[in-house]
Amino acid sequence: MVVRPLDLLDLDDLLSDDERAARALGRQVAADHVRPDVAGWYETSDPPIRDLALELGKAGLFGMHLTGYGCAGVSMVAYGLACMELEAADSGIRSLVSVQGSLVMYAIWRYGSDEQKDHWLPALATGRVIGCFGLAEPDHGSDPTGMSTRARRDGDDWVLDGVKTWILNAPIADVAVIWARAEKGVAGFVVSTDTPGFATREFRHNMSLRASRVGELVLDGVRLPESARLPGARSLMAPLSCLTEARLSIIFGVLGAARDCLDATLDYASAREQFGRPISGFQLTQAKLADMALELQKGFLLALHLGRLRDATGKPLRPEQVSIGKLNNVRESIKIARQCRTILGGNGIRGELPVMRHASNLESVLTYEGTSEIHQLSIGQKLTGLNAFSP
Template sequence: MGVRPLDLLDLDGLLTDDERDVRAQARRVADDHIRPDVAEWYDSGDAPIRELALELGKAGLLGMHLTGYGCAGTSSVSLGLACMELEAADSGIRSLVSVQGSLTMYAIWRYGSDEQKQQWLPGMAAGRLLGCFGLAEPDHGSDPTGMSTRARRDGDDWILDGVKTWILNAPIADVAVIWARAEKGVTGFAVPTDITGFQVREINHKMSLRASSTGEIVLDGLRVPESTRLPGVRSLMAPLSCLTEARLSIIWGVLGAARDCLDTALDYAAAREQFGRPIASFQLTQAKLADMAVELQKGFLLALHLGRLRDAGDKPLRPEQVSVGKLNNVRESLKIARECRTILGGNGIRREFPVMRHASNLESVLTYEGTSEIHQLSIGQKLTGLNAFAR
């Protein structure tokens, strides 16, 4: 009997006992509450997000790397390991955790007032309240500097106008962190979604991340009180810092999808016989498995290195460091999913196996929170000192 891919280099020895405990807890949640039904959710395009959020909150997995307000205060590596286990079940569920904790909760935790933190964070950590992060727009995805959503003062209130699109959790969120351009620069708001005039259109017929809820937020003269404005926001660097925070969970999470595909392919190749013997015994199959295992381990070591840098606390991760992680790990995880599909042959597209679902989900992860091209240019700018972004 062979070993599992991440056991080749004894990578578990690089983790602490606490980190392994967090990983085990996340794996239990995935095994008990996600894996049994996720294929059906994917088929129907309808997952019980609120019920899942309560289970995730009960396990301490929402905003887990933040401190206070009911948050667990774990390390970035622990968060990453939890995301890896959740994405091994489904990328849509890990995306729920990332949007909740590393985007929406983080924005309020870092830039909000004490009153806003008390209002939202405890309920969000428990999974009773859900949040979404309204940054991307129909005409401004990769280039948030072109943001067209506007915020203008009107007495003691603000008036918001604009459209945000591809916003995960928007149709079911209790609070939306909305980014808008004001007279003195970009600012942010923690907007209760039950406020009069808040509009969401659900995006249906997705072919990827189907076990999630995504929508378009329409702001048409929406009036919000000054108390919703995040007072710590000074510029566009605020939402960009949230993206940097969230990308670390992606860097880890996609490895879970890749690992699940590789584990499936290994088991399938050992059981599937052609020409009188298991296909795992053929050289071409072993070459595929070996190359994928090597890339999976390299991705794990990269994620662990970035997590350790983040936890050292000397200075924040630089954007280009995070770009290296997202570019490599998402790209290689998608390659692994596609290669595993070839090992399963025609069975690779069946619902009974998770490989095609993972591959389809990873196509979305490849482009959200920075496309591969954007991350390549971020790295290229750091290497050359020259800005390749058009202006």
């Protein structure tokens, strides 16, 4: 009897009915609204993000792990499983859900005023409004402590100046959560993108995440009232906690891309014949398939454990915990994609098969929201008690 990779250990038995339902929802939305056209979007780098956002919002996938304001309030494991199915279709679509729900909505949900929550969260949950999260800067990516964007007081208002870069949804966002250095630490602001002095620049000709819209935010004397500031955010720990929240969706999500590569490769290897037999019958091919299935299952168990920890405590995971998850699962997923490419041979680069697209996308996921090196140092600091981030 032939089984699929994640069925080898009967891992479905570890999931609740609600978690399976969330997974099925993500899979159905991907099948209906992403898979039929994603290869074309990747080729043209012109995905219909606004239309997709409405469909994702209608399905309740934006901020689905949050409570109130039209959000479903599901467990983090259920949210992660939905993200895994979305990323099995394309990393860019899962990234859209992660940024909207785990960065923009979570920042407002956790640190915003009642007025900010009432105004923005329901619209973001439905996808009628698209958000972006402005933390990374041209000269301060891995080191946000060097942030150069400034927020200064001018009477009762705030004035923001600075540049944020590699921001998903930047070219099309209606609202941005912007982090800036103020006199008393790092402050967060909810900024409508039609505010005078706010401009965007789209990055074109990217070779990865081409089913996304990515760009730069430029703030030139952006004047905001006090009501735009996130009152609960008082230090750099606020945006970092948002990243911790979002990384769990990555830890689950990348497994979807790896699984999709492995599923496509298994189907191909069973049908492709060389030397008078399917290539899946050769020992070297089976060794590759076995090793990839092993790493996929280990990654799933790691993601499930971290999700269960988050659900049991109701508190964000510790930095080293999310670092272990992101470092391992992204690193192993990209290895799986590359190994699948070797089995597919020349056909592996064709757009009809998803493997090269997933491999290319995972190159971006490998470095966003913390490079592998940064996560290694996070783990190393916890093991040794010594901070190796700076000389």
